[in-house]
Amino acid sequence: MAVIERLLIAPYELRLRRAWGSARDTFDRRSGFLLRIIADGVCGFGDCAPLPGAGTETREAAHERLLSLQSRLPGTKIEHLLAGFDDVLEATPATRFALECALLDVVSQSALVPLRQHLSATAKDRIPVNAIAGPLGSLTPVDLQGYQARGFKVLKLKVGLDRPDVELDQLALLARQLPPDVGLRLDANGAWGLDEAERVIASLAGLPIESLEEPLRDPTTELLARLQSIAHFPLARDESLRGLVASLDPAMLGVRRLVLKPAVIGGLTRTLALAHAAMAAGVEVVVTSVVESAAGLWPTAQLAAATGSTIAHGLATADWLLVDLGTAPMAQQGCIELPGSPGSGFRPHA
Numbered sequence: 001m002a003v004i005e006r007l008l009i010a011p012y013e014l015r016l017r018r019a020w021g022s023a024r025d026t027f028d029r030r031s032g033f034l035l036r037i038i039a040d041g042v043c044g045f046g047d048c049a050p051l052p053g054a055g056t057e058t059r060e061a062a063h064e065r066l067l068s069l070q071s072r073l074p075g076t077k078i079e080h081l082l083a084g085f086d087d088v089l090e091a092t093p094a095t096r097f098a099l100e101c102a103l104l105d106v107v108s109q110s111a112l113v114p115l116r117q118h119l120s121a122t123a124k125d126r127i128p129v130n131a132i133a134g135p136l137g138s139l140t141p142v143d144l145q146g147y148q149a150r151g152f153k154v155l156k157l158k159v160g161l162d163r164p165d166v167e168l169d170q171l172a173l174l175a176r177q178l179p180p181d182v183g184l185r186l187d188a189n190g191a192w193g194l195d196e197a198e199r200v201i202a203s204l205a206g207l208p209i210e211s212l213e214e215p216l217r218d219p220t221t222e223l224l225a226r227l228q229s230i231a232h233f234p235l236a237r238d239e240s241l242r243g244l245v246a247s248l249d250p251a252m253l254g255v256r257r258l259v260l261k262p263a264v265i266g267g268l269t270r271t272l273a274l275a276h277a278a279m280a281a282g283v284e285v286v287v288t289s290v291v292e293s294a295a296g297l298w299p300t301a302q303l304a305a306a307t308g309s310t311i312a313h314g315l316a317t318a319d320w321l322l323v324d325l326g327t328a329p330m331a332q333q334g335c336i337e338l339p340g341s342p343g344s345g346f347r348p349h350a
Contacts, residue, residue, distance in 0.1 A: 001077040002110060007070045008036040011063075012293065015322045018134070020291055031059060032094075033066060034295055034325055034348070037102040039078055044105030045346045047296030047325075048098035054290050055242040055264040056094040065092045069099065078103050093266035094290075100267040101299040101344065109343040115299060116338060119272055119306035125338050127304050129331050130154035130185055130312040132320065135161050136170055144177060151333030154183050154210050154312040160191020168203050175207045183210030185312075190214045190239065194223055201231045209233045210312075211257055214240060224254035234284055241265075250278035257284040259314070263296065268303045275307040288314030293321070294328035298346040301329045301336055325349065 013031040020027055032049030048066065050056040057065075073081070082103055089096035108118040116123035131152035133139055136159050147155055155178075159167050171184065178184075186209060192200065197215040204212070213236040216223055228235045234256035241258065250258060258278050262271040275285045287304035289297050297318060304313040315336060318328035326348045329336045339345055 001079050002039040002042070002106060004037060004039045004073045004076050004078060004081070006036075006038045007066075007073045008038075009066050009070060010034040010036070012325060014293060014324065016291070016320050017322055018138075018320075020134070020320065027053075030291055030293070030321070032292065032296075033063065033098070034293070035066070035098050035102045037073075037099075037106055039106045040110070042106045042109050044102040044107075044109065045295045045344065045348065046098035046100070046102030046105070046299070047292050047294075048094050049263065049290060049292040049296055050094040051263070051290045054261060055239060056290070057092040062092055062095045065089065065095045069095075078106060082107075089266070094263045096266040097263045097268070098296070100269065101296070104268060105299065105344045105346070112342045114338065114340060114342060115268075115302040115344045116305040119268065119303060120308070122308060123302075123306040124308065125305065125340070126335050127301065127315070127338070128153070128310065128312040128335050129316040130156045130314055131331075131334075132314065132317055133157050136167055136174075136186075137162055139174065141177070144174075148179065148182070150331065151335075152316075152331070153181060153334050154185050156185040156187060156314060158189065159186045160188040164192070164196055164200050164203075168200065171204070171207055178208060180208075183208045185210045185213070187213040187238075188215045190217045190219070193217055194227075197227055198230065201227060205232060211236050213238050213259055216240075221252060221254040226254075228255055236284075236286070238288075249281075250274075250283040251281035253283070255283075257286060257311075259286050259288055261288055261290055262300055262303055263290045263292065268299060271303060272306055275309065279307070279309065284311055285309045286311050286313055289317050291317050291320055293325040294318065295325050295346045295348070297328050299344040301338060302344055305338055 035046040108115040131147040211234040236257035238259035316331040
């Protein structure tokens with residue numbers, strides 16, 4: 001069993017190329033902590049990038065927890081730690097995610113297998129991803145041409161930032177410019193009341209909508225099921241999964257799709273178990289990032305491959321960062337090709 005020698009914590013702040021905006025919050029940089037765990041001479045990496053608006057702890061809470069772990073972990077066997085840190089880190093999911101990523105990076109490197117194959121023997125090597133196009137109102141014809149040239153089949157857009165009638169007109173115009181095999185993934189981030197959401201969904205009939213995430217300001221299973229019954233596309237739960245994960249029955253959530261963020265759920269194995277339960281219940285699964293650094297994006301992509309879900313995942317976020325902590329997984333022809341090298345794939349810049 002590998003024994004932890006050191007936990008190193010390096011704070012970082014990374015600027016975005018443009019502000020990331022939604023109906024809930026807006027930010028123009030991502031800050032967090034790069035974790036480095038050294039065990040038996042092997043170095044594993046994790047990214048703790050809290051985003052309270054998405055459902056994680058604050059940066060201050062994460063830092064406090066990491067400092068306490070830094071003094072306690074040396075001398076601990078990795079296998080014992082992986083089996084027993086749930087209670088200690090339950091209130092700090094981004095910290096838990098980062099620590100587990102670093103530990104599993106060490107474990108998979110030591111086993112000489114890619115992280116995805118450590119998580120699942122049937123993991124894929126290539127995963128489809130959607131383009132992260134930002135707010136609907138900011139999309140330009142040049143942007144659209146760029147996404148088409150890169151082979152994306154799904155464009156994700158933030159909606160709920162303007163009046164519904166304005167955005168519906170914009171979507172109708174955009175639909176006329178799309179090739180027939182490209183769909184629009186809309187994310188309302190809880191922007192609408194029930195009446196508004198019903199009108200929007202009815203008005204989207206005939207448009208190439210791939211899915212709609214979080215349409216309701218105050219979602220309940222009953223209300224979401226009511227909306228799903230009139231939608232010809234999947235509705236998806238993301239932020240409204242918060243607090244439901246521990247006792248989740250995916251078949252009883254009122255929607256046809258779950259959007260899973262490992263940094264919010266609290267780790268790779270926990271998210272993988274939820275994904276398998278959802279898919280077994282006939283609910284679709286999409287894995288997405290929280291616009292973290294390459295150190296967090298690599299293991300999240302490895303996890304997406306392990307789920308077996310063939311739906312485009314929300315992992316093409318590396319382009320949003322002006323600089324990064326290392327080379328990030330990049331989409332080509334609408335897909336991310338994962339390497340066969342052991343571990344998560346992350347290597348920091350010198």
